Amino acid sequence: MKTIDKSAALFTEAANYIPGGVNSPVRAFKSVGGTPIFFQSGKGSKMKDVDGNEYLDYIGSWGPHLFGHNPRFIVNAITRAINDGVSFGAPTAHEVEMAKLVCSMVPSVEMIRMVNSGTEATMSAVRVARGFTGREKIIKFEGCYHGHADFFLIKAGSGALTFGVPTSPGVTNGNAADTLIADYNNLTSVKKIVDSNKAEIAAIIIEPVAGNMGVLRAKDEFIYGIRKLCDEEGIVLIFDEVMSGFRVAPGGAQEVLGVKPDLSTFGKIIGGGLPVGAFGGRKDIMSVLAPAGPVYQAGTLSGNPLAMSAGLAALSHIKSHPEIYSQLEESSAYLQAGFEDNHKILGKNYSINRVGSMMTLFFTESMVDSYQTAVASDTKLFGRFFHEMLNRGIYLPPAQFEALFVSTAHTSQDLDYTIKSHYESLKAALSAHS
Ligand SMILES: *Cc1c(COP(=O)(O)O)cnc(C)c1O
Numbered sequence: 001m002k003t004i005d006k007s008a009a010l011f012t013e014a015a016n017y018i019p020g021g022v023n024s025p026v027r028a029f030k031s032v033g034g035t036p037i038f039f040q041s042g043k044g045s046k047m048k049d050v051d052g053n054e055y056l057d058y059i060g061s062w063g064p065h066l067f068g069h070n071p072r073f074i075v076n077a078i079t080r081a082i083n084d085g086v087s088f089g090a091p092t093a094h095e096v097e098m099a100k101l102v103c104s105m106v107p108s109v110e111m112i113r114m115v116n117s118g119t120e121a122t123m124s125a126v127r128v129a130r131g132f133t134g135r136e137k138i139i140k141f142e143g144c145y146h147g148h149a150d151f152f153l154i155k156a157g158s159g160a161l162t163f164g165v166p167t168s169p170g171v172t173n174g175n176a177a178d179t180l181i182a183d184y185n186n187l188t189s190v191k192k193i194v195d196s197n198k199a200e201i202a203a204i205i206i207e208p209v210a211g212n213m214g215v216l217r218a219k220d221e222f223i224y225g226i227r228k229l230c231d232e233e234g235i236v237l238i239f240d241e242v243m244s245g246f247r248v249a250p251g252g253a254q255e256v257l258g259v260k261p262d263l264s265t266f267g268k269i270i271g272g273g274l275p276v277g278a279f280g281g282r283k284d285i286m287s288v289l290a291p292a293g294p295v296y297q298a299g300t301l302s303g304n305p306l307a308m309s310a311g312l313a314a315l316s317h318i319k320s321h322p323e324i325y326s327q328l329e330e331s332s333a334y335l336q337a338g339f340e341d342n343h344k345i346l347g348k349n350y351s352i353n354r355v356g357s358m359m360t361l362f363f364t365e366s367m368v369d370s371y372q373t374a375v376a377s378d379t380k381l382f383g384r385f386f387h388e389m390l391n392r393g394i395y396l397p398p399a400q401f402e403a404l405f406v407s408t409a410h411t412s413q414d415l416d417y418t419i420k421s422h423y424e425s426l427k428a429a430l431s432a433h434s
Contacts, residue, residue, distance in 0.1 A: 001391060002051070002053045002390075002391060002393075003051055003053070004035060004037060004049065004051050004053070005051060006038065006049075006050040006051045007035055007036065007037050007038045007049060007050055007051060008035045010038045010050065011035055011036055011038070021036070022036065026397075026398065026399055026402070027398075029398045031379065031383070031398065031399040031400070032382070032383040032386045032387065032398045032399065033383055033387075034387060034390075036398075037049045037053075037055075037390075037395070038050045042057065042065075042068075042069030042070060043068075043069050043070055044068040044069060044070075044409035045057060045068050045069075045407060045409040045410045045411065045414050046069070047069065047395065053393070054393060055390075055393050055394065055395040056393060056394050056395065056410075056414055056417065056418060057069070057395050057407075058394065058395060058396050058397070058404040058405060058406070058418075059395060059396070059397050059404070059405065060405040060407050061268075061273060062268065062397075063211075063242075063243050063247060063268035063269060063403075063405055064268045064269050064271060064272065064273045064314075065273060065405070065407055065409075066246065066247065066269050066314065066318070066324075066357075066405075066407055066408065067314070067317065067324075067407060067408050067409060068407040068408065068409025068410070069409070071317075071409075073313050073317055074272045074273065074310050074313045074314060076313075077272075077309040077310060077312065077313035078272075078274075078306055078309055078310050078313075080309065081094075081305050081306045081308075081309035081310075082306060084305065085305065086304075086305065086306055087301060087304055087305065087306075088305070089300065089301075091303070092303070092305050092308070094303070094305050094308035094309060094312060095114060095303040095308055097308075097312060098114065098303075098308050098311060098312055098315075099111075099112050099114075101312065101315050101316065101319065102266070102270070102278065102280065102315070103280070104319075105246075105250050105251055105315065105318070105319060106245070106251050106252060106254070106255075106264060106280075107251065107260070108254060108260040108261055108262075108264060108281060108282075109264055109280040109281055110280070110281065110282060110283040110286070111280055111281070111282075111283050111286035111287070112278050112279070112280030112286070113278065113279060113280065113286070113289060113297065113302075114276065114277075114278050114299075114302050114303040114307075114308070115276075115277040115278060115279070115297075115299055115302050116275050116276065116277060116299055116301055116302060116304075116307075117147065117267060117275055117276075117277045118146075118147050118240075118242035118265065118266075118267030118268065118277045119146075119147025119148050119149055119277070120147075120277050120299070121147075121242065121265035121266060121267055121277035121278055121279040122146040122147045122149065122152065122205065122238075122240055122242070122265045122279070123147065123149035123151075123152070124279055124297045125203075125205070125238050125263045125264075125265050125279040125281075126138055126149075126151070126202070126203055126205065126238070127295055127297065128236075128263065128279070128285060128286065128288060128289055128295055128297075129202045129203035129236035129238060129262075129263065129285070130202040130203070131288045131293075131294065131295035132202075132236060132284075132285045132288050132295075133202045133203075133234065133235070133236060135199070135200055135201060135202035136178050136200065136202060137178050137179075137180055137197055137200045137201050137202060138151070138178065138179055138180070138201065138202055138203045138204070138205060139179075139180045139181075139182050139190060139193055139194070139201060139203070139204045139205070140152065140154070140179060140180075140181060140182070140204075140205050140206070141181070141182050141183065141184040141206055141207075141210075141371070142181050142182070142183060142184065142371045143184055143210065143212065143213030143216075143371035143374065143375075143401075144184065144205075144206060144207045144210055144212060144213070144240070145207070145212035146205055146207075146240050146242075146265075147242070150170075150171045150172070150175040151171075151175045151176070151178060151179050152179070153167045153168045153171050154167060154171070154175075154176045154179040154181065180193045180197065180201075183370065183371065183372075184206075184210060184213075184216065184218070184222075184370055184371055185216075185218065185219050185222045185369055185370050186222070186370070187221065187222050187225040187226065187229075190204070190225075190226060190229065191225075191229065194229060194233055194235070198233075199233075199234075201233065201235045202235070202236060203235060203236040203237070203238050203263075204226060204229075204230060204235055204236075204237055204238065205238040205240055206218070206223075206226070206237075206238070206239065206240065207239075207240050207241075207243065207244065207253075208223060208239045208240075208241065208244060208252075208253035208254060208257055208259070208261075209243075209244040209248055209253040209256070209257075209355045209358065211243040211244065211358055211402070211403040212243070212401065212402070212403075213371055213374045213375070213401050214353060214360035214362055214368065214374050214377075214400065214401045214402065214403065215353040215354060215355060215358045215359055215360040215403045216353060216360075216368060216369065216370075216374060217353070217355050218253075218257060219369070220257070223257055223259050224259060227259050227260075227261075230262070236262045236263060236285065237261045237262045237263070238261060238262065238263045238264070238265065238281075239252070239253065239254055239259075239261035239263075239264045239265070240264075240265050241253055241254070241264050241265060241266055242265055242266060242267035242268055242277065243267075243268055243358070243403065244355075244358070245264070245266040245267075245268070245269060245270065246266075246269040246270065246314070246315065246318055247268070247269055247356065247357065247358060247405070248355050248356040248357075248358065249325060249356070250318050250319065250322060250325070252264070252266075253355075256355065256356075261281065262281050262282050262285060263279060263280065263281035263282070263285060263286075264279065264280060264281055265277065265278070265279045266278040266279070266280075269314055269315075270311050270314070270315065271307055271310060271311045271314075272307075272309075272310030272311045272312075272313055272314035273310060273314075274304075274306060274307040274310045274311070275307060276304075276307045276308075276310075276311050324408050325356065327408060328356055328357040328406060328407075328408060329356055329357070331357075331406055331410055331412075331415055332354060332356060332357045332359060332406045333354075334412075334415055335359070335406060335415050335418060335419065336352055336354050336359060338415070338416075338418075338419030338422070339352055339361060339419065339422055340352065341419075342419065342422050342423040342426060343426075345423070346423070346426060346427060346430065348365070348426070348430075349365045350362060350363055350364065350365060351364055351365065351366065351367055351368045353368055357405055357406040357407070358403040358404075358405060359403065359404050359405075359406070360400075360401075360402070360403055360404065361404075362374065362377045362400070363377045363378040363379070363381045363382045363385070363400065364376045364377040364378065374401060375401075377400050377401075379400045380433070381429055381430070381433050382400040384428075384429035384432055384433060385425050385426055385429040386398060388424070388425030388426075388428045388429050389421060389422070389425045392421040392424065392425060393421075394417075394418055394421050394425075
């Protein structure tokens with residue numbers, strides 16, 4: 001066992017001042033048990049905790065660190081921006097450059113607005129869709145996460161066609177009533193809702209490559225079917241690419257799937273590790289936004305020069321090094337193949353879902369292509385496996401229904417060590433389990 005005394009002491013102290021001791025729930029290790037690790041520093045593929053232990057990192061701050069921790073070009077960009085002034089609350093050239101860059105990388109985006117988180121991006125995109133269509137209801141999919149705005153914190157009741165019920169106290173029934181829940185990869189479930197709410201649906205919002213019920217790719221006929229349905233019914237199609245944007249391809253999941261949404265939302269990589277989100281899309285839709293149009297949306301620190309500089313450095317690097325995606329594909333495929341070999345040796349046929357450098361090791365032997373098949377995973381076994389990996393210095397997302405991320409900083413030694421540790425960890429977890 002690693003010594004994590006300082007982490008444990010900090011967590012105890014934190015719990016006195018911060019609800020649950022953390023500023024975002026999943027960091028608390030609730031679903032895997034144990035004490036969350038407090039970190040001190042990160043470089044490349046590795047992070048060091050406050051007790052001096054080193055870990056190979058497969059979270060990458062939940063997605064932003066496509067190039068690992070603190071790549072020189074991002075650190076330099078932030079440093080230059082600090083010296084010019086950290087905030088003006090007035091326009092800067094960085095914002096124009098950022099907007100042009102995103103529009104050039106993601107063809108469906110003709111206009112864009114910067115915000116400070118993925119949550120802000122998705123809630124604002126829905127407001128725009130409602131303002132544009134004059135309709136109130138939206139459709140989301142069970143298991144998709146779009147940040148923590150009230151009307152997204154809804155899960156399906158037993159009947160997917162009925163109004164959703166709030167997942168969290170504090171979300172009103174009024175808010176829940178306008179959010180209709182469909183089944184991922186099930187076009188019929190979407191059609192049924194649209195049929196029984198004719199001319200009332202403002203938007204359908206979806207993670208085109210889902211990452212928040214574990215990694216799950218939208219099937220072609222499903223996503224093409226949704227695109228067609230939205231065209232026929234005048235519904236705004238929103239791709240939530242907060243995780244998949246710039247992760248699975250320079251143009252995001254929409255490039256991989258070959259489907260053009262009306263609006264897209266971004267976060268994570270677009271900020272280079274600083275707090276940034278963005279939403280954008282068709283010019284006619286985005287033009288309803290204030291001050292060009294009547295739909296209000298604002299932010300004191302939106303387009304902040306430090307955040308823009310970090311994001312610009314990340315996106316410019318992607319644009320000038322498109323070969324990183326084949327490198328990421330190669331190392332991620334290598335990792336997956338190693339895990340699958342281990343499964344064979346151990347006589348297990350666990351499902352691994354992967355799209356580029358996003359991957360989930362599901363602890364279920366059935367194919368995972370829906371929310372229902374994802375939640376069939378053995379989360380207890382995952383918890384044991386997680387802690388075995390942690391003890392071997394490998395930091396995975398501390399919950400089964402998350403994506404792990406490979407970065408360009410992961411070396412072949414890193415990958416080989418991970419595959420070896422996966423074998424030992426799974427073996428130990430299985431024997432403790434039985
Ligand atoms: C992370 C995430 C969000 C929320 O972004 P925050 O910056 O955490 O508010 C929204 N949608 C998806 C798909 C995400 O992965």
